[in-house]
Structures are given as structure tokens and as C-alpha cells.
Amino acid sequence: MQNKTAIIILAIALALVSIYQLSFTGATFKVRKEAKDYGKGDLVKQRKYLDSISSLPKEKWSYLGYTFKEVQKREMNLGLDLKGGMNVILEVSVEDVLKALSNYNPDKTFNDALARAREQYRNQAGSDYLQLFGRAFSEIDPNARLAAIFGTVEMRDRINFNSSNEEVLKVLDAEVESAISNAFEILRTRIDRFGVVQPNITQLSTRGRILIELPGQDDPQRVRELLQGTANLEFWETYENSEVIGYLVEANNLLREINAALKKDTVSVTSIPDAQKAASDTTKKDQSLEALIGQDTAKAAASTRAEFNLQNPLFGILNPRVNEQGQPLPSCMVGLAAGIDTAQVNKYLKMNQIKALFPRDLKFYWSQNPYKYDPTKSLYELHAIKITTRDGRAPLGGNVITGARPSSGVTGSEVKVDFTMNAEGAKTWARMTRENVDRCIALVLDGYVRSYPRVIGEITGGSTEVTGDFTLDEANDLANILKSGKMPAPAHIVSDTIVGPSLGKEAINNGLVSFIISFVIVLAYMIFYYSRSAGSIADIALVGNIFLLLGVLASLGAILTLPGIAGIVLTMAMSVDSNVLIYERIREEIRNGKGIKLAVSDGYKGAMSAILDSNITTLLTGVVLYIFGTGPIRGFATTLVIGIFTSLFCSIYITRLIYEGLLKRNSNLSFSIKITSNFLKNTHIDFIGKRKFFYGVSIAITVIGIASLFIRGLNPGIDFAGGRTYVVRFDQTVNTADVASSLTRTFGETPQVVTFGSDNQVRITTKFKINETGADDEAETALYEGLKGMIGGNLTKEEFLSKYRKSSETVGP
Template identity: 55%
Template sequence: MQNKGAIRIFAVLLALICVYQLMFTFKANQVEKAAKTFAKGDKQKEQIYLDSMSSEVVYNLLGIRKYTFKEVKALELGLGLDLQGGMNVTLEVSVVDLVKSLSNFSKDSTFTAAIRMAKEKQKNSQEDFVTLFGKSFEEISPNGKLASIFNTLDLKDKVKYNSTNAEVLDVLKKETKVAIDNSFNIIRTRIDRFGVAQPNIQQLQTAGRILVELPGVDDPKRVRKLLQGTANLEFWETYDNSEVYPYLAQANQKIAEILSIKTQPSVAAVDTTKKAETTNNSLLNELDKNAKTDATGVDKNADAKKQFPLFSILQPHSTPQGQLYPGAAVGTAQWKDTATINSYLKMDQVKALMPRNLAFKWTAKAVDKEEKFFTLVAIKVTGRDGRAPLEGDVITDARQDYSDMGSRPEVSMTMNSEGAKVWARLTKDNVGKSIAIVLDGYVRSYPNVNGEITGGRSSITGLESVEEAKDLANILKSGKMPAPAVIIAEDVVGPSLGQEAITSGFWSFGIAFLLVLGYMLFFYSRKAGMAANVALIVNVFFLIGVLASIGAVLTLPGIAGIVLTMGMAVDANVLIYERIEDEMLAGKSVRLAVFDGYNAAYSAIIDGQVTTLLTGIVLYVFGSGPIRGFATTLIIGIVTSLFTSIFITRLIFERQLAKNKDITFTTKNTKNWLRYVQIPFIEKRKIFYSISGVLIVISLISFVVRGFDKGIDFKGGRTYVVRFDKDVRVDDIKSALAPIFNSTPDVKTYGNANQVRITTGYKIEENTADVDNQVEELLYQGLKKANYIGDVSADTFSKVNLQSTQKVGPTISDKLTKDAILAVLFSLVLIFIYIVVRFRDWQYGLGGIVSLAHDAIITMGAFSVLYGFLPFSLEIDQSFIAAVLTVIGYSINDTVIIYDRIREYRHLYPKRGLAETMDHAMNSTLRRTFSTSLTVLIVLFAIFFFGGTSIKGFTFALLIGIGVGTYSSVFNAAPIVYDTIMKTRGKNKA
């Protein structure tokens, strides 16, 4: 082997780099272990210990460079959320709201219709919203001018009255890009101040989407509030409760009248003017009297709801005796009734009764510990444009502080000079009244003004915890978001589930590793097997070291990728060993056989690994999250396995040969295994075609009849993994939650019988900031009401029982579906082109593609036929698509090696018949096919049984696919090449 010195130097340097990178992980683990020992289970003490070590030097690199614990932690091999717990969120900046804002909230009918149409189109399109809006506007009004809508004060220098629609759209695209970049920077600032170790924040390819990964986070509600808050701060004057109550009383009567007409059209309308003259106290007393229950309590409650539809769900802010409290609060209601109250107050007939400058806003915080009741506050809209007299853009600083008594946390704010003037005037004009401080549409506090406040200082009170105050100050200090950002996809993994994933992942890795090492020793003798095992160990070391060097994150699919890479890495050694054996059987010396064997194996090794590499690249390009982690591991593993299999083993053998040591490549038990078989593959091809045909027909029928168990990746929805104290029945959980979600959710056992996976599409198309918390609250209430979780609080349920949550919005699921289809098609096209170029015959490409389509259809057919019958999930999701692409890569690897031997034999034996040549080539590769397939299947079985619940479906797909792929490579691919060549010859002769 030439350049042995250079290879040795490269291997040593690579090893040193890997040791250097992995030392960061080793040192970080040392400190964290010491922290656990010190804390003895106390999480707070553990965190204090780690904080104290932050600036301490823990790694001294040969006296050249010293690293603190903080630096070491930043450079360690990170664990994915599925291994350590945490939150993965995809945010989408609402370009819809941004476009509306740029139009100065135009009421133009064409504009509003175009907005609605573009929003509908966006559900099934990956084009940006501005482009869809432009197309929609042109459809509705072909001769309409966007300049007349967007020639606003803010855009006066960019949009002229005579600007073309194309020019206006170009301006809108530039403005949205700037806004998205600003939103990204604001979110990054918020996360940096949030204090999460190793957060990952990046803009995605789709415009307006931002990925945020927060390892170790265990409070999803807090994160949702932090990420989705726009920091739209407003200071409003208010009405007093006594001023608003008469209008609410009239509204109550008008609503009763409207509802009565809807249910009983024949009933005459009631004179609301006369009824409005009822005094405040008498109406309150009547409401209280009707609400009391007795023997006929049900009827009286029903009658009260008909007579007082508003006040039956909105409790007026008054004493038990009916005296109205002073202040801006006008009533209290349960959270589940707030939407109904909003709809009542938005009725045109009701709005006509109210003053034009009266508006209502709910408080952000509940008034009770169980967070069920919220307060309605009366806002006075004094400005002509409907904007608040003072907004958050005047805030120059915000910080967490404490009230005068020092007991309650609050947020202190400082304003600029202009804001200080307005604030002084506002407080002076409202002495004795309340001023509502509103953030993102919800009232954070509404303090009573005792006197004029100068100097531009104000505060937000009524906060429950220091964390809430810090987050609120963080949001305000980071700045106002140009447009709202909503969560369209999220994945939350609890720490206990993450720890279980680590345990199961490393168990599968260890068992698979030992099985592969044992097989190589058994099949290829002690010396040759040991050389392959050394190469395998070095390969895993290099693979993990490179992952650490590039800052990759290790995920559970990533561990599966490492384990699978081990099985596939054996393939190169098997190819080399089999070729060396062939040379030795031809009578060559061991030294010459090693030399020729390596040279003969290069072509097949490179062709096989390149095709697998292509599918790995496609997986990386089209995948996301854990799937991209799997692809990264697979790609690096292929490169490192090529290096170790070709060069490390060769160095070992040449060193042994230099010492004149005898080397054998088989054992007595395996020497003749599958070596002299003569199976007539070509002659029997129609039998194999028939078997494949039957399986494909069964699969296609199942596609039509049963379909697939689609995961939320492809249909959208929310998934919750909930763990209970005792075993539960899925049908009982379904029955308990069906009335809560207005439809029966999909409930499956997830691992043990005390853990279930609940999937629902309830409110998945809603994009309000609080919808995720609302659905989670409904899940909690439904399970608590059915007595499945006992008397635990919502916070305990979220942190203990709720093991993981996942959300995929409709636009995300649509993109994932298209990406999955493109990934499969693109990989097939790439492989076809590569095979045609390498083998210079389109028939080889056709045989390979037909074989791969066969593998994909039957693997999908197995999932279609078997879902619902096996005790684990067979959902079609991103992981399944990754498995199909991996199968494609493995199967074509197998096929290409057979093709390579056919090409070689056709060159060596040009006078033989094509069928004889192909049979000879296929039989000669059976030993290699057997060893490679067996080692890969051994590895997959280890992952399947020990790798954990979350990747069981993924591994099952690989098991089916690898088995079917091996079959098609041997029994379908080459026979198809034979048939097409013979038909082409026949046509040419004709």
C-alpha cells in the first residue's frame, strides 16, 4: 500500500482531534457528576453548584489553553431533546398581520377579500404570503391598484401613488424580510436572557419560520408565553364600573331578546328601553334570586340563563348585597365562558347600545389559584385612530423589581422624555381613576392613580413569581415584535422520558456492538475478525469524535444511526475478506491475495457506499430535527467506515505480513458456507417475480382498503404522552376525552400499559397565543374529571404525568408531506443517474429503480396491513420516511455490489451466455450478502428490542425493508436487467 506514512499520520491526527473534542464532554460530565454528589438530589443546590463553577477552570490543555466550565459546556457533545428533555418549537411570524399593519389596517373590501383568499391558499401552498396575496388581489380585481392601499404615512417614501402592483409587492417583501429578521433578533435576545444552556435558534428556509430548541426546559407554558408575546404594550384610560353597568344591563336584555327570537320566532320583541330603567341593585338581586337552587333548581337555573344570558356567565363586580365595586373591573367569568361573552359583546345590536369609545379587555392573570376565573376590564378609547394614548415604544428600560413592601415582584419601567410627558398628563387627568396597562391584548394591571406621576416611571404589579416578572421584563426590554409570532409546531419531551431514552439507546448500542464483534470473530477467524473489530471500534470512536467536532447534537435516531452504521460498516470488511478468499482459492499467496483482494473490492465498496451516501444527503436536505440528526450520523458514519475498513485493516494486515505471521480469513465452520452453491436465479426468475407480484398486489389493495395510520406529521394535530400511576384501558380514556375535544381522540398504549399516546386535531387550525395552553388544560380537566390522575394540580400534571407533547400545524404537515414525496423521488432519480453513469447501461438503472420501488411499496404495505394489530405504533411519519430512504440506500448498496460482479464476469467471460454469467456472479456474492444482511439485521433486532418505544416503529420499518431489500437485490434486480437486455437484443436483431 502506497503512502502508508501519510495514512498513519492522518489517522493519528484525526484520533488526537477526536480526543481533544471528546475531552470537553468528559470534563463537563465530571463537574455535573460532582454537582449531583454535592446536592444529594436537591435540584436547587445542584444548580447553585454548577453556577458557582461557571467561571472556574476545569480543563487545562497542556498548559496552552485553559477552559472554564462554561466554555467546556458550550463545546461538549450535546444531547438532543429526546435524550435530555426540553422543548423544540417552530414559530411563524404572522406576515398576515404585518401586511395589514403596512396598509394601516385598511378597510378596503378588495384588500380584505384578498387577505382572506391568500390565507386559504396558504393552507396548501409553500409560497410566501405576500406572493399569494398579490395573486389573490389580481384575481379579485385585475385592474385594482395596490398603491392606493399602501400609500400610507409609513410607506410614503417607498410606495408612490403611481407605483405598479409589482413594485408594491416588492416593497412588501422587503418590509416583511426586515420584520422577520427583527423578529428573529428579538426572539434570540429573549432566549439569551432566559438562561437556557446551549439553545439553538435559527431561521428556516421557509420565510417567516424560526426554529427554537431549548434543552432541559420543563415549563412549556412559560416558554410559549415568552416566545409568542409581541411586547405590544399600551396604557389606556378606563371607565368606572358604575358607568358601564347600565350598558351591560341593557346588553343582557338585548341578548336575551335576540336569543329568544332565534329559538322562538313567534315571540314578540320586548321593549328594552323600559326594561333598562330597572335599577342596578334590583337587577342584581333578581339575578341572585333566580340563580338560587331549591327542589326545582334545575328549572330556575335554566330560566336564569334565558333571562340573563350575559350575567349568568359574567358575574358583575359587586358585593353580595348588590353594591357595585369602584374601579375599572366590571365582571368575572370562567375561562371557558370568555369566548361566549366576547361574541355577545361583538353583536352589532349590542355594540349599538354602548358608547363608541367603550372597549373590553380580559386580564392576563386569573383571580383564583386554580386559574379558572378572569376579570373583564372596561377600556376608554379616546384616540381617533383607535390607538392607545401611550404605547410601549416609549419604554427605554424594564427590570424585575419588588413592590414598596418588598413582598411582591413587579416590573419597573422607565420612559423616554416624550413618554414621560404623556404619562404625566395621563396620570394628572385620571386622578382617582384606573389606568389599564395592557400587554399583547391582555390587561396586566389596572392601578388606581393617586396623583400625577412625573419622571416617566411606571410599574406592572399583580405578578405571582419572580420568574414571571423576569420574563415580562425580558420581553419588554427586548423590544416590540414587528408582527405576532405563533407556534405552528412544537415538541416537548419530559426529563424522565429523556433519561429512559438515554438508557434504552445505549443498551441497544452496547448489545448491537457486542453482537457484531462476536459475529466477525466467529465467521472470519480470530486474526481477520479481530482486525475488522479494531476497525469497527476505531470507526465508532472517529464517528463520535467528528460529531463532537462539528457541534452536532446526539439524538435517539442519531444513536440508531450509529448502531446501523456499525452493521453497514461490516459490509466493506466482508467484501474485502471475500475477495481475498477468492484470490487465495485461485492459488495466490496470502501477501498477493491481500493486495489483489483490496484492489478488486474497491469498486464495489465505493459504488455501494456512494449510493447510500446519496440517500443520506437527501435525508439531510429534506429532513428536519431528529431525522436530520440521523442523516448526519449516517453520512459521517459512511465516510469514517470507508476510511477504517479500507486503510486501518490494511495497515494491520501489512504489519502482520511484515512479521511473516500466518493470516486466515475463515474458520472451519464457515469456510465452505454458501461458497459452491449453483442456484439458477435467471431460470427461476418468474417464480420470484410472482412472489413479489403477490406482495405488491396485497400492499396496493391495503393502500386502498385500509389506508395508513397517518401520524400528525402528515395530517396535523397534537399528541400527548401521558403516564398514569396504574394501568389504564385506551377505550376508557377515549370515552373520557371525547366530550372534551368534541370528537373521539386517537389513544394508543405507548410502551407499558400505564402510559398512553393521545392524538387530537382539536383547535389545530387556531393560531392564538394561548390555544396550546387551553388544549392542555382541557386534557388535564378531562383526565381529572374521570379520576385518572387523582387530585394533582395542573402544574404537577404538566411536569410529572405529561411525558411529552407534540404539535404539528396544517401548514407544517403540508410541507412535510411534500418534502417526503420529493425526498423519495429525488433519491430514486439520483440513484438511477449514478447507476446509469457507472454501468453505462440504462438497463442496470431500470433494474435498480424497479427493485427499490418494490422495496418501498412492500414496506409501506406491511405498515398498512399490520397497523392496529401489533402492540406498537405503525404510524406513517417523518421517521418512517427516513426508514424508507435508508432501506433504499441499503438495498441499492446490495444491488450495486451484485451488478459490479456481473460487470466483472461479463468482461472476464465474454463468450459465456448472459444467463450463465449472471447466475455465476450472483452465486459468488451470496456469502457477502448473507454476512452483511445478517449483521445489519442483528443490529436492528437489538435496536428493536432494547432501543425504546419511540423508535420501535422506525426500527420495524428498517427490519421489513432490509429483509425485502435483500430479497429484491438477489431475486429481482439482476433478472430485470437480464430481461430488458434480452428484449433490447431481440428488437435490435429484428
């Protein structure tokens, strides 16, 4: 065999890379096992243990120089069907983008074209809405000009009155693409802030569609609200830290009193007014922060962190921004808290007793990104926002932004963001900067502070720059965010799938069992049919194929799904098929009288064309499935394509290397046993002689199939027709007719109910309000109302969805 050395080096390199990549999965498995042992069945304890490990720097926990967070990103990713979680496909509304670009022009031809394009888009899967709109606009009024619709003030530099419809459509195409990209970046930021481990967000081949996978997420309503919310950019005036820290001290004291009262099962009704009276004195100039903190800490000395947290409920989780002398640091940032503690801080600050301590025009926002100087990247900033308008809204919104771009200072070392505003925004911006010299103005996106520059002087003209110790990537991101405020691009959920963690665990167990059984059967069959020597070599190639396949999947960051496991099983069959072709050709050469060395050489040569033909055709199918498929289909295609290459390498080259090594030592090789050596050797079936019979059978089956297609038709699933599917597990065996009858009352139609797996588990399919946007919560309520009587007990909706609903899937029409 030629290039033997190169093949050996490649095999060793692939094995080492696979071991290296799979070792990360082993490391995370070890930590999760430790968390399970620590929690002893308590999921909250397990999660806290993992969160604590994730926040540790490299000095305290590392594997091959990586933190636990970084190791998690490199481990073998499991799909939602194995891990549980939520899969969402969103579609950026191109129609809404066009409306915004036209400044919501009321022109009849324009709106009729939008309506016609919308109808055609629903009926033509995979079509481009913008092209449909351009065609519809020309059909409705051939003399109408798009320049008259889109020649707005914001777009006059690219569209003038003389621009042709084709030129305008090119500009619109670029604007739509920009809107989709901005929406994609905003969604990515929201997901990262959502705190999901190993999220996946991908732009699909269909324009404007975005696939989002959130492993382990069990709050679908919150996810829907997060993803479908329109990006909202706001400019807020702020409080200084020195103006707020006193209120935080009083809030900390009051929380201590409340906790102490709760422990005694009595609540002092006079403590709240007293605390409010004390709060009114905190702004006195003669009372310093150092004295306030002295009063706080003098009451109880904390010898341990636990005791300190007990005595300081708020400051135990929110670190105030003060120096060593207890003086507040200048900024609108008033504190830092770990990401896992932000919810508890919010809970404290929303208590009526605590809210009464603060000024009415004060509210708090968290930062979007972790604190820049925190090495663990687990602390988030809390900012004090000042409400200055009567309606409580921000004095300046992102709709005034007309352009934004990153730039650098004179020396090129300082990165900043330049942006421009329209006339109305420039006027408001000038007033805000004039009234807030030497104070911060917070840029808030979707309720999170993105930047809080300090104003040096009044800024007029609407052109300004924002500095904030940005990296170039951060400046690019902020520029994109600022531009996204200019042109709204709302995203709507067209499909979502929810898989509960218990169903995912069952899928893993069932998948592993099926894989192991098929793997053992194939190994045993090869040894039985082709003898221990040849069968064992084929088995070595098969084991190596699976090992390399998993290693490549891990190194590429591919996601292993349940269909992916099916792809691995199929890859096993294809790998064995290659060895079968080779072995049968070798046996044929041996029967023709050739020696074992020549038979092996000619057997590999003779089988090569058949092996390549079958694998190339399968490879083409896998590539097409990967390009056009989504979710489970892509997972199957990924393992199939990778498996084809690894199986070819192992079944052809690895086995050939082993045979050449054995033949050099003159080992005794055999490719069959007595029972199988002549199996099917003398079998003769006269297919030609019986061709009329087979013709008749083939024609009869074809006619029956075509007649059935026309008479009964196809029953498309929700993937094609749209609808909602729920998998519900009961505590006892249920009758599907009874389930359908109970749900007919709440759904207003009879759903399809079939047994799914065990007798106490059903799959429910319905089209309940599938054409209405935002009806998911209503559908879940109808499901709960219809089935709670069959479950029994005083069951809440939340308990039903978390315990009894194992999965759900929604696909738009």
C-alpha cells in the first residue's frame, strides 16, 4: 500500500485529537458527578455547586489551562431532544421593516402590495418577501414609483425622486439585510444575558429566519417574551452614587429588621414608619456615609461571611461602590452583584417597604455585560436611573438615531462610537447634556445598561461620541445596537419545540440502549460470519470509526441529537458494508486460486469502486439534508457526513494496515468458517424466467399506491400544515378517547390523541388558534383546564406544565 507512513501519521494525529477533544467531556462529566454527589438529589444545590465552579478563575480550577466555563464550551454538545430545553425558529418581519423605512406611508398601492406579498409569502415556502413585494407593486400599478414611497429624509442620500424601482429595491435589499443582521446580534446578546449554558443561534437558509436552541430552559413563556420583544434603546439621566448610597444603607437596615421580625413570627408595624423617618435624615449634609456604615456595622460584628450576610441581607449580595474609607465612588453605578444574585436583589428592591425608602423618580437597571474588571466575569453592575418625564418614559429614545459607527481617537488607542441624531433628537440631547455636566447619562437597551458616559459639556448638533473604555468589538456591537434603534425589525416565533428534562433523559437511555445492542450484534455477526481473525479486524475498524466520529463531532462543536445517534448507527452499518464488500471480493479471489497476499491486495482494489459509489451517493444526500434541513434533520446529516469519511478511512486504510502487518509475519488468516463458507454459493433464482410474475406484482403494488393517494390523500403533520403538539404523561393509564373528549371543551375542536410510548403517556395534536400570534400561553391554559380533572388534586398550571407536560411543539401555518 502506497503512502503507508502518511496514513499512520494521520491515524495517530486523528486519535490524539479525538482523545484531546473528548477529554473535555470527561472533565465536565466528573464535575457534574461531584455536583450530584454534593446535592444528594437536591437540584438547587447541584446548580449552585456548578455555578460556583463556573465562577472560579483559572488559579482555583482549571483543566488544560481552561476554566470550567471554557471547558463546557468544548465538551460534546447534546441536542435538545437528549438534554431537554427549547428550540425556537423566529422570523424577522420584512413587512414591518418596509413599513418603517417608508415612515408608515399610507399610500394605497404600497399597502395593497404589502398585503398581496404577505398572502403569496404564506403560500410559497422559501420565497423572498421583498421580491414578492416588488412584483406585486408593479402588478397593482405599473406606473407607480417606489422612490415616492421610500424617498424619506433618512434615505434621501441613497434614494432620490429619479431612482428607478429596480434601484430602490436594491437599496431596500441592503436595508433589510442590515435589519436582519441587527436583529440577529440583538437576539444573540439577549440569549447570552439570559444565562443559558451552550446556547445555539444560527441564521437559516430561508431569509430572515433564525434558529435558537436553549438547552435546559424550562420557562418557555419567559423565552417567548424575551425573544419577541422589540429592541428598545433609551437615554436616561442618572443619580450619582453618593446620592443613593444612603438609601441603600437604610434599605439594608430595614431588611435586617424585617428578617428578624419574621423569625420571631411577629412584624412590628412601627418599624416601617421609623425606618422611613430615618431615611429622610440620610440626605443631611452633616451625616457622612462613614457614620452610616459605622452605625450599621456597630450593631453586630460579623466574624464570618455567613454571619455578615445574615446581618446585612442587601449588602451580603450587593457590594456597594465605596472606597476603603467608606466614601462613595463617583459614578451612576451603585453596586455589584453576582449574576445568580441579581434576582434576589430585585426582589428586595421591589418590596413595598423598601421602595418607600427611595425617591419616586429613582429606579434601578442592571448592566448588560459583566463588570469589566472582574476576572471571573460573574459580577453585574447596578445603576441608579433618574426619571425626569411626567409619563415615566426616557426623555430620548433610539428612534432619533440616524447613524452610528465605531472610530478611534487621534492616537488610535482609544476606541469610541460616533452617532448622529435627527433635529428633534439633537435638541433634546443638547438639553440633556447641558443639564447633566459632570454626571453620567445611561444608554439602556432592552432594560439593561449598555454604556454610561460622563458628560463633559453641552453637545449640540446631534453629532456626538461615546467613550467607555471599549474594545473594537464592543464599539462595533454598540454601533450596531444604536443603528438597530433607528429601524425596528420585530421577530415573530414561527415554530417552537419544548422538551422536558425527564423526556430528554429517557431519550438518552433509549438511544444508548439501541446503539449498544446494534453495536454488539454487528460485532458478533462479523466474527461469526467471517471468522475470528477477519471479523476481529473489521470490529477494530468499527470501534475506531465510532471513536473518531465522536472525536470529530466534539472538535467541530457539532451537536449530538437523537437523529444523530440514528446517523451513528447507520454509519456503523455503512462501515461494516465496506468491509463486507472487501471480504467477499477477497473470498472470491481465494476461490479462484490466488494466494492470501495477492487475494487481499486484489480484493481491496476490486471492492474500491463499489465502496466509493455507495458512499459518494450517500454523502451527496447528507450534504443536501445539512444545507436545507434544520434541527433533527441537520443533526442526522451532520453525523452521517462525518461518519462517511471516518468509516471510509477506518474500513479501507486502517484494516489494510493491519492486514499488511499480519501478512508480513505470515499470520494465518481466514475469511470464513465452515458454516458460512458456502452460504448462498449455489443459490439460483430465475428472475428472467419469472419476469411476468414480478411485473404483475410490481404493477399491482404501484396501482394500489396511486389509487390510495388519490382516494385517501396524505395526512400532513404539523411540520407541513402547522399546529400544536403536546406530550403529556399521567400518573395512571388513560384512555385516548377520554382525553380527546376532555380537551374538546377547552380547545373548541376535537384534537388528535394517540398513545405515545407507555400507556400513561399521550401525544395531543391540535390547531387551536395556530393562526394567532402570541396565543401560546392561551393554548397551554386550555390544555391545563382540559386535563386537570383527569390528573386530580389541587394542581396549578405551573405544576402541570413542569411535571406532566413532557414536551410541546408549535409550528406556524
